Amino acid sequence: MRKATFKGGIHPPENKELSAHIPIEQVNSIKKVVIPLNQHFGAPIKPLVAVGDTVKRGQKIADSQDRMTVPLHASISGTVKKIEAHLLVNNMEGPAIFIESNDSNEEEFLPILDPFACSKDEAIARIREAGIIGIGGAGFPAYVKLAPPPDKPIEYVIANAAECEPYLTIDERTMEESPDDVVDGLTIAMHIVKAKHGIIGLEDNKQHLVPILEKAIERKNTSLGFDIKIVLLKTKYPQGGEKMLITAVTGREVPSGKLPMDVACVVSNVGTLKAISEAFRKGRTVVDTALTVSGRACSTPKNLFVPVGTVVQDLIGSVIEVKENEVCRIVMGGPMMGPAVPSAVVPLQKNTSGVLFLNADEAQHYAEGSCIRCGRCMRACSCRLSPALLNRALSINDLDEAVAIGVLDCIECGSCSFVCPAHIQLVQRFRIGKQRVRIKMQKEAQRATK
Amino acid sequence: MLSIIITLIFSVILASVLGIALGYFKVKFNVEKDPRVAELEGILPGVNCGGCGYPGCSGYAEALAKGIAPVNLCSPGGKSVSDAIAATLGVNAVSTEPVVAMLLCQGTKDVAKDRGTYVGIKTCRGAKISAGGTKTCAYGCAGFGDCVAVCQFDALTMGSDGLPHVDYLKCTGCGMCVQECPQQLFVLVPKSRKGSLVLCSNRTTAKASVIKACKTGCIKCEACVRACPEHCISMVNGIPVTDYSKCTSCGICVEKCPTKCYQLIQKTIPQI
Numbered sequence: 001m002r003k004a005t006f007k008g009g010i011h012p013p014e015n016k017e018l019s020a021h022i023p024i025e026q027v028n029s030i031k032k033v034v035i036p037l038n039q040h041f042g043a044p045i046k047p048l049v050a051v052g053d054t055v056k057r058g059q060k061i062a063d064s065q066d067r068m069t070v071p072l073h074a075s076i077s078g079t080v081k082k083i084e085a086h087l088l089v090n091n092m093e094g095p096a097i098f099i100e101s102n103d104s105n106e107e108e109f110l111p112i113l114d115p116f117a118c119s120k121d122e123a124i125a126r127i128r129e130a131g132i133i134g135i136g137g138a139g140f141p142a143y144v145k146l147a148p149p150p151d152k153p154i155e156y157v158i159a160n161a162a163e164c165e166p167y168l169t170i171d172e173r174t175m176e177e178s179p180d181d182v183v184d185g186l187t188i189a190m191h192i193v194k195a196k197h198g199i200i201g202l203e204d205n206k207q208h209l210v211p212i213l214e215k216a217i218e219r220k221n222t223s224l225g226f227d228i229k230i231v232l233l234k235t236k237y238p239q240g241g242e243k244m245l246i247t248a249v250t251g252r253e254v255p256s257g258k259l260p261m262d263v264a265c266v267v268s269n270v271g272t273l274k275a276i277s278e279a280f281r282k283g284r285t286v287v288d289t290a291l292t293v294s295g296r297a298c299s300t301p302k303n304l305f306v307p308v309g310t311v312v313q314d315l316i317g318s319v320i321e322v323k324e325n326e327v328c329r330i331v332m333g334g335p336m337m338g339p340a341v342p343s344a345v346v347p348l349q350k351n352t353s354g355v356l357f358l359n360a361d362e363a364q365h366y367a368e369g370s371c372i373r374c375g376r377c378m379r380a381c382s383c384r385l386s387p388a389l390l391n392r393a394l395s396i397n398d399l400d401e402a403v404a405i406g407v408l409d410c411i412e413c414g415s416c417s418f419v420c421p422a423h424i425q426l427v428q429r430f431r432i433g434k435q436r437v438r439i440k441m442q443k444e445a446q447r448a449t450k
Numbered sequence: 451m452l453s454i455i456i457t458l459i460f461s462v463i464l465a466s467v468l469g470i471a472l473g474y475f476k477v478k479f480n481v482e483k484d485p486r487v488a489e490l491e492g493i494l495p496g497v498n499c500g501g502c503g504y505p506g507c508s509g510y511a512e513a514l515a516k517g518i519a520p521v522n523l524c525s526p527g528g529k530s531v532s533d534a535i536a537a538t539l540g541v542n543a544v545s546t547e548p549v550v551a552m553l554l555c556q557g558t559k560d561v562a563k564d565r566g567t568y569v570g571i572k573t574c575r576g577a578k579i580s581a582g583g584t585k586t587c588a589y590g591c592a593g594f595g596d597c598v599a600v601c602q603f604d605a606l607t608m609g610s611d612g613l614p615h616v617d618y619l620k621c622t623g624c625g626m627c628v629q630e631c632p633q634q635l636f637v638l639v640p641k642s643r644k645g646s647l648v649l650c651s652n653r654t655t656a657k658a659s660v661i662k663a664c665k666t667g668c669i670k671c672e673a674c675v676r677a678c679p680e681h682c683i684s685m686v687n688g689i690p691v692t693d694y695s696k697c698t699s700c701g702i703c704v705e706k707c708p709t710k711c712y713q714l715i716q717k718t719i720p721q722i
Contacts, residue, residue, distance in 0.1 A: 084655040091582030093654055339580070342566035365569045425571050431579050432571075443503065 003204060004248040005234040008382040010415045012166050012237055012336065014205065019294045019301035020169045024177060026288075026305045027319055030101065033075050033309030034347040035061070036088050037095045040133045041140045042068030047097055053080045056108040057307075058285050060129075061097055070141045071131050073285040075307035078102045089332045089346050091339055096347065099309070110283035115188040116224075123192050123280075130279035131286040131350070136160055136240065136269030139351040142276065145268065146192045148261040154193040155264040156250055159186050159200040159273055161209075162233055162240030165334025167294045168354045171270050173303045174290060175209050178274060179216035181281075185273030187226050188280060193266055198228035200270075201249050205235040237336060238382050238413040242267045256409050271353075289348045295357035297326040312344040312355055322357050329363035331356040336414045369422035377416035377426060383409050387416035387426050394433040399440055407433045484515040486538060493534045495527050499602040501624025514539065522546040526603065526622035549623035549638040550719055551605075551616055554651045556711065557590040558611035561665040578632040586663035589652040591635055597627035618719045643715050645697035646674075646683075646704060650711045653688035668711045674703035 038044050045064040055061055055074040063071035078101040086096040110130065115123055128143040148154060159182065163171040175182055182200075190198045200213060210230055217228045231249045233239050243254045245267055252263040260267050268276075271290050278284040289308050294301040299321045306315065312330070316322050331338045332346065333354055348355070377387035385406045393401040407430055416426045490511035498506035502523035504513050513519035514535060522532045522544040529546050536543040563586045570580045574592040577584050584592045593612040605620035606627060614627075618641075628636040635651050650668040652660050660667040674690050675683045682696035683703060690703075704712040 085659070086656065087582075087588070087659075091580070093582075093588040093656075093659075095655070342581070342586075368571070428570050428576050428580055432573065432575050435575065435579060447503065 003232050003234050004201075005236060005239065006244040006247045006382060008380055008384060008415065009236040009238060009244070010380050010418050011235075012418060014235075015167045015294070016169050016172070016205070018167065018169075018296075019292050019303055020172060022169075022173075022301065022303055024170070024173050024290070024303040024305055025319075027307070027310070027315070028105075029318060030076060030307050030310050030314060032078075032081075032098065032100045032311075032314070033307050034086050034311055035072060035075060035097045035099065035309035036086070036347060036349055037062055037072060037097065039072070039139055039308075039349040039351065040068075040070045041138045042066075042070075042144075045069050045072065047083055047095075049074075049080050049097070051080055051082055054078070054102070055080060055099060056104075056106045058107050058109040058287055060131075060285070068141060068144060070128055070133055070143070072097075073131050073287055073308075074099055075287040075309050076101045077104045077106045087341075087346055089339060089341065089349055089352055091341060096309070109285060110279070112283050113280050115280040116191060120192060123188070126279055127192075127276060130275070130284065132272060132275045132279060133286070133350055134269060135271045135275070135290070135351045135353065137242075137351065139349070142268065142272055145261075145266055146189060148193065148266075152261045153264060154195045154261065154266050156197050156199055156266070157186060157190045157193060157195045158245060158249060158265060158267045159198070160240055160242070160245055160267050160269045161200050161202045161206070162245060163206070164203060164235075164237045164240040165336055165338075165353070166237075167356055168292045168334050169294075170290050170292045170303050170353055172206050172209065174270055174274055175206075176212060179209075179212050180219065181274040181277045182270045183213070183216040183220045183228065184281070185268075185270075185275070185277035186228060187220060187224060188276055189266065189268060189273060190226055190228075195266070196227060198226055199249050200228070200230045201233055201239075201245050202230055203235045203239055204232045207232065237415065238411070241382060241411055241413060243411065244382050256406070286350050289350055289352055291348065291352055292354040293320050293357075294354065295331075295359070296362055297323050297328065297357040297359040299323055306348055308350055309347045311347050315355075316344060323359075326359045327357050328360045329358045331358060335362075336418070337412065366423035368424050371424060372422055374421060376419045376421065380415040380419045382413050382415055383411055385410060387430075390433070391424065391426055391429055394429055397436075399433070399437050402433050403437055407437060410434070484512075487511050487515045489538055490514050490535060493527075493531055493538065494524060495531065497526055497602050499526060499622075499624045499626055501525055501622075501626050520544065525549060525624050528622070547640045547642065549625075549640050550618050550621040551623060551625065551627050551636045552639050552647070552649075552715075552718070553591070553614060553616060553635055554637060554647075554649055555589075555591040555613065555633075555635045556649045556666040557585055557587055557664050558609075558613055559593075560611070562587055562590050562667075563663060575632045583633065587652055587660070587667060588654065589633060589635075590664065591633065596630050596632070597636065600626045600630045602626070639715060639719070641719060643694060644699050645694045645715055646692050646699070646701070646712050647715050648674075648690050648692075648711050649713055651689065655688065666709050666711060669709055671708060673706045673708065674712065677702050677706040 043066040045062045047062045049061045057077045059074045060071050061074050078099045081098040081100050083097050085093045088094045124143050124147050132142040133139040186198050246265050288305040329340050331340050390405050410430045414427050494507040496507050502510045504510040521535045524531050532546050533543045565586045568584045570576050572594050574594045574596040577592045595608040597614050598606045605617045606614045609615045652667050657670050660669045680696045682693040683690050
C-alpha cells in the first residue's frame with residue numbers, strides 16, 4: 001500500500017504505548033459538572049435553563065438562532081446550581097452552566113432517525129441539534145461543514161484517523177472498539193454531501209487497525225455500496241492537520257485563506273463521525289467527551305468517556321491516579337498544540353482530546369537563544385513557510401512583510417519551535433503576530449467605513 | 451588646448467539638452483501636491499506616536515489635507531496644534547480637552563496572586579494569548595510592560611511592584627497604551643475631571659473568584675451603589691461606573707469600598 005504524506009513535519013517521541021492498549025472506560029460517577037457555554041467555533045449561545053431547574057442527561061440547555069452556533073446539552077441529570085464565569089481550557093474566563101447530579105441517571109435523547117431515508121435538511125438539522133462539533137481541533141460546527149454552498153460540490157469525505165499528536169490514543173481506541181460506528185458516520189456524511197469517495201486516513205503506526213476497518217467497510221458495503229478506502233499515511237506530525245491530510249490523500253492543496261470545501265473535500269475526525277452515527281442511530285446528543293489521560297506523572301494512563309464539563313480535579317483520585325509531587329505541567333489536548341493550564345480546575349470540553357500530566361523530564365523548558373540561521377524550521381514547517389524570516393519581520397513589527405511571507409497561513413502546529421536548536425518560541429510569536437495583523441486589519445476596515 | 455575647448459563645448463551642449471529635458475518632464479509629469487500637507491506637517495509635533503491612528507505625523511497631515519480626519523486627533527499637540535490646524539484648513543476649531551491615561555488595575559505583586567509559572571515570551575500580549583495573563587485574575591495587569599514599550603513620551607515606567615506607573619505631567623493622552631494593552635486596562639480621563647473612579651477592571655460574573663485572586667479587586671458587593679447620596683453610581687458590565695455630571699466628590703464611596711478600589715481622580719492626577 002502506498003504511504004502518502006506531505007512535505008515538512010517532524011517526528012516527536014510518540015509515547016502512545018502508555019495508553020494504546022487500554023480499553024475506553026465510561027465514567028458515570030461524576031457528581032458535578034461545569035459546562036462551558038461556547039465550546040464551538042462561532043457565535044456565542046445563550047442558556048435556555050435558569051438556576052434551580054432540573055435537567056436530564058441529554059437535554060438541551062443552551063442554544064441560539066444565529067449562524068455558526070451549535071446547541072449544548074446537559075451531560076448529567078441534576079439541578080442547575082449557577083450560571084457564571086469559570087476558567088476554561090484556553091485559559092480565558094467564559095460563561096458556564098454548573099450542574100449538580102441528583103443520581104437519577106435519567107436520560108432524554110432525540111428520536112431515532114434514518115439518515116438515508118430523511119431529507120438533506122432534516123439530516124443537517126439533526127447533526128446541529130445533536131450538538132456535534134469537530135472534536136479533533138478547533139470545534140468547528142459539524143453541520144456547517146456538511147452543508148457547503150451549492151456551487152461547491154464535494155468529492156471526498158476524509159475521515160481523519162491520523163491522530164498525529166503524541167500521547168493521544170483515543171481515536172485509535174475508538175476505531176478499534178467501534179469501527180462500525182465510524183464507518184457508518186462516514187457513509188452518512190458521504191450521503192449528505194453526495195460525495196463519491198470516502199477515505200480513512202490512517203498513520204502507519206496504527207496498521208493493525210486496517211483489517212478491523214476493512215471488515216467494517218465490508219459489512220457496511222454489502223448493503224449500500226459506497227466507495228470507501230483506507231489510505232496509510234507516514235507517521236509524522238502534523239499529519240492530522242486538515243490541509244496536510246488533504247494534500248497527502250488527494251494530492252490537492254488548499255489555497256491560502258480557503259477552506260477544504262474549495263478543493264471538494266470535507267475532513268472529519270473519527271470521533272466526530274462516530275458522534276454523527278450515534279446522533280441518527282441512537283438519537284444521542286453529545287454529552288460525553290472522549291479523551292486520553294496520560295503523561296508520565298499520571299500513574300494510571302487511561303482512555304475515557306467522561307461527561308462534558310467534568311472538572312479534571314474531580315477525576316483525580318476516583319478515576320485516575322496522579323503523582324502529585326511529580327506533576328510539572330498539565331496540558332489539555334495533545335502536547336504539541338494543547339494549552340498548558342495553571343491547575344486542574346478547568347472543565348473538559350467536547351473537543352478536549354486529552355489531559356496530560358507531564359513530569360519534569362517531559363515538560364522541559366529552555367531559555368531562548370538567538371537565531372543561528374540553520375534553516376531547520378523551514379524544513380520542518382508543514383505549511384512551507386519560512387519561520388525564521390517571519391520571526392525576523394515580526395521582531396521589528398513589520399506586519400506587512402509578515403503577511404507577505406504568510407503569517408496568516410501558519411496553522412500553529414509547533415513544528416518550528418520543536419526543532420529550533422536555539423529554542424526560540426516561534427509559534428507564540430506568530431500567534432501574537434496574527435493577532436496584531438487582525439487588529440490592524442480591523443482598524444483599517446473601520447477607517448475605510450468612516 | 452583643443453581638448454579643453456571640445457570638452458567645454460560638449461559639456462555645455464549636454465547640460466542644456468538635459469536641462470531642457472528636465473524642464474519639459476517637470477511640466478509633463480507634474481504631480482499635484484497639496485501645499486497644505488507640508489504646512490500641516492510643520493504644525494504637528496513630529497513625534498510620530500501614532501495616537502491619532504494614522505501612520506505618524508505625515509500620515510495624519512495627508513489625511514487632514516484630504517479632509518477625512520478630524521482636526522482634534524493630535525493629543526500630544528493639544529489645543530494649540532488643533533487650533534493651528536483648523537486655521538490652516540479654514541475650518542472651525544473643535545475644542546479638545548487634555549486627557550491623560552489611567553491604569554485601572556491595582557493588582558501589584560503583593561496583592562494579586564500569580565496563576566502559575568509563566569515560561570513563554572515576556573510580553574503581555576504573549577502571556578494573554580497563551581496563558582490568559584500571568585495573574586489568577588483573568589483581567590489583571592500581566593506586568594511585562596507592553597505599554598511602557600509603546601509610550602513615546604517616557605510617561606510610563608514599570609514599577610518594582612509589577613505595575614506600570616503613569617507620569618501624569620509627561621502623559622499627553624495619545625492613547626497608544628490604551629490600544630496596546632491586551633487587557634484593556636488603560637482609559638483616557640480628562641485632566642479636569644473630578645469624581646470617583648474604580649481602579650479595577652475585573653468584569654467576571656463569579657464574585658468568589660475575585661476574592662481568591664486579588665486583595666484590591668472589585669468584589670461586586672455594590673456597597674458604593676447603595677452608599678452614594680447622589681445615586682450616581684451604577685453597575686455597567688460588572689464594574690461600578692460613576693456619572694460625573696452628578697458626582698460631587700464627597701468620597702463616601704471611597705470610604706465604603708471594602709477592598710479599596712475607589713479613588714478620587716483629582717487626588718491622583720495633579721491639577722493644573
